[in-house]
Amino acid sequence: MKYSLTEEQEMIRDLCRIVADEKIRPVAAKYDEEQTFPWDVVKAMGDADLFGIFIPEEYGGLGGGVMELCIAVEELSKACGGIALALAGTALASFPIILFGSEEQKRKYLPDIAAGKKLAAFALTEPNAGSDAAAIQTSAVRDGDCYVLNGTKQWITNAGEAEIYTVFAVTNRSKGSRGATAFLLEKGMSGFDFGKKENKLGVRASATGEIILRDCRVPKENVLGREGLGFLIAMKTFDQSRPGVAAQALGIAQGALDEAVFYARERVQFGKPISSFQGLQFMLADMATEIEAARALVYQTARAIDAGEKNIAKESAMCKVFASDVAMKVTINAVQVLGGYGYMKDYPVEKMMRDAKITQIYEGTNEIQRGIIAANLIKEYARKKK
Amino acid sequence: MQIIVCIKQVPDTTNIKINPETNTLIREGVECIVNPFDMYAIEEAIRLKERCGGKITALTMGPPQAESALREALSLGVDEAVLISNRAFAGSDTWATSFTLASAIRKIGHYDIILCGKQAIDGDTAQVGPGVAAHLNIPQITFVKKIEEVTDRSIRAERMMEEGFQILESPLPVLLTVVKEINEPRLPSLRGKMKARKADIPVWGPEDIDVGGDQIGLNGSPTYVAKIFAPERKGSGKIFRGDAEEAVDQLIHELRSGKLI
Structure with a gap:
């Protein structure tokens, strides 16, 4: 289209x-x-x-x-x-x-x-703060012209490879979600180290690792926005970035469909290309339809954000949920289309299936996304008069 | 360093099919690309500029749509481009083409190094580069796989020969044709593509480069094409299996019965 x-x-x-x-x-x-x-x-x-x-x-x-x-x-x-x-x-x-x-x-x-x-790398998640991002433990204490950061960040994309890190830490625990602050850190700052490098199911070409902060002194000029805006910054960032995850899912799905159709046209069984069998045709048709629907939603949301639409959390979550679920389903079916060959590492679809899974999990699990969608939906209806 | 790159837009012959009845190319849906060997020439020009500074001008003769080949060159880092295009140039053979390109290069005026791909993948003659040098009466080094040294006045380059290498030194200006071993062409950048999209590409006709009449196009082309035919299609091969002795016996039998030996 x-x-x-x-x-x-x-x-x-x-x-x-x-x-x-x-x-x-x-x-x-x-x-x-x-x-x-x-x-x-x-x-x-x-x-x-x-x-x-x-x-x-x-x-x-x-x-x-x-x-x-x-x-x-x-x-x-x-x-x-x-x-x-x-x-x-x-x-x-x-x-x-x-x-x-x-x-x-x-x-x-x-x-x-x-x-x-x-x-650059975005560092919010911690061992005990995933979906419950407000539970982060990393602390930042003001000391003169600096903040002193302590804590551990986990599963950080680009960790170790990036030079610039956006790190979230608690500056005032009594203020709850208004007590977090975003900081800009640079690789090489004293007290800023890297820990475990993760061994993952998919997206294995991406670096995922731990960041360890031990009395890391960060100049106050490196505060993003101002003290206490941390969560607002994280949430507004996610509203912008979720279509990006959706686009990643979309690309993986499209790549898998491309492989599946190409293979189905070449592979001959019972004297005919397997693409001539209706059971397989219907599968390919559903894959293509769902991908196109996901693309339309992702593009439209991205365009709305670029047009300056402010209230975009619901649609942003929708496109992430939808595209990632489509990617999972499509890649599983792509492996099915390729059959035994699809299960082997000689063909790229098993990797796509492994890569797709993370898109349902990170930048807010799909369950968290559905929560965001529902909360916004109910709020919208509450405002409407019947 | 003033560098000129001569390029050609060609059909992407890696995907081309021949109509078995008429023996002609099926042109529908065939993409036009920059001749792959010319991509190495463009890359080498950019590397020379990165080393020595200066300016690169890309030049092509072709129909109006050849402009897209020049835009591609611009997107990679070429500074300026000129399209030589006019009905009067149609039907040029390698003689007329190299004469026309040489005339355009004379019009550009100052140049130190002219780079060309070793040959085009459609005609495969490898004559236009050397022809340009001959018409301009400057030295040429063909099949260059490495530029070893370049100064304001001279160049030393390694030629790839069938049985080894030859290192030649030449004064400037010089024309080089390059082989694919010389470099790995870079990809375009977004900024380069945006610049290329907006670039102004002048179109020169015969009067712009002071040529005409019997010098150009079909009239200026002494080549006579007697016949065009597609290479004969080869049938599939045959494999003789079994142990070596048995297979060899079968093979000899087959060759004898086919009166091939």
Whole structure:
């Protein structure tokens, strides 16, 4: 389906397709197997200006929005959902700077991100604070011109590889969700270390690790927004970033459908290509229909955000839930279409199935998303008169 | 360093099919690409510029749609582009093409290095690059796999020959044709693509480069094409299985009965 993309958006899609075909697809299985960070590919993505897509022009970017980012993430994820995360994770950590950073912070951090020189990472989750993000234990105590941070962050995308970290810590425990603050940390600050590197089911080309803060002194200039705005910043960031996760899911799903249809046309059983069997045709038809529906929802939400729509939490959650559930279903069915071959690592669909699973879990589990959708829905109806 | 890259837009022959009845190319749906060998020439031009500074001008002769090949060159880092296009140039063979390109290069005026791909994947003649050098009366180094050294006045390059390498030194200006071993072409960047989209590409006709009449196009082309035919389709091969002795016996029997030996 045509989505009336602008000339620039088409250009982003074309370029990402080239990057995916030439730089990502040939090495996707290798990085999945080795579980190492694909710096050569990330450098190529940087050289192609992909990290500048979502950053305003005045800070060295190309001035695109959520829609442009979604197009890029979708296209890259068709080839590898894990490698695409280097971009999506950096975008997630950059949104707080773009949305709430001071002029000085934007000038200091955004140009290097846009140029692909530095990756960024978003650090909220902790061992005991996943869906219940307000339960974070990492503390920040003011000491003169600095804050002293202590605590452990877990499952942080781009950990160890990124230079810039958006870290959330409690500055005033008595204030509950109004007591958290967002900080900008840099790799190499004293007291800032990396812990365990995770061994994962999927997105294995993406670095996921632990951040350990031991009396890490962070200058007060590195506070994002102001003290106490931490949760607001996190939530507003998620509203912008969830379509990006949805786009990752969408790309993985599309990549799996592409493989499934290609295989079904080639594979001959009972003297005919298996694509001629109705049972399989119906499966492919449902996969394609659900993907198209997911794409329409993701694109429309991304466009609404870029158009300045403020109240977007519900739709943002909807597109993340829907696209990730579609990705899981489609990739499972893609493995089914390829049968025994699909189960083998010689074909890419088993990896896509493993990669798809995380999209139902991170940046708010799909259960949390449904909670957000329901809460907003009920609130909307409460305002309406019957 | 003033660098000129000559490129050609060609049908993507890796996906091309031939109509078995008419022996002609099926052109419908065939994508046009920059001749792959020219991509190495463009990349080498950009690397030379990164090393020595200067300016790169891309040049192509072709129909109006060849402009997209120039935009691709611009998106990669070429500074300027010129399209040589006019009905009068139609039907040019390698002689007329190299004469026309040489005339355009003379019009550009100052140049130190001219880069071309070793050949185009459609015609496969490998004549246009050397032809340009001949028409301009400058030295040429063909099949370059490495530029070893370049100064304001000279260049030393390694040629890839069938039985080894040859290292040649030449004064500038010089024309080089490059082989695929010379580099790995970069991908375009978004910024480059945006710049390329907006770039102004002048179109030069015969009067712009002071050529005409019997010098260009079909009239300027001494090549006579007697016949065009597609290579004969090969049938599938046959594998003789079993132990070696048995298989060899079968093979010999087959060759004898086919009167091939």
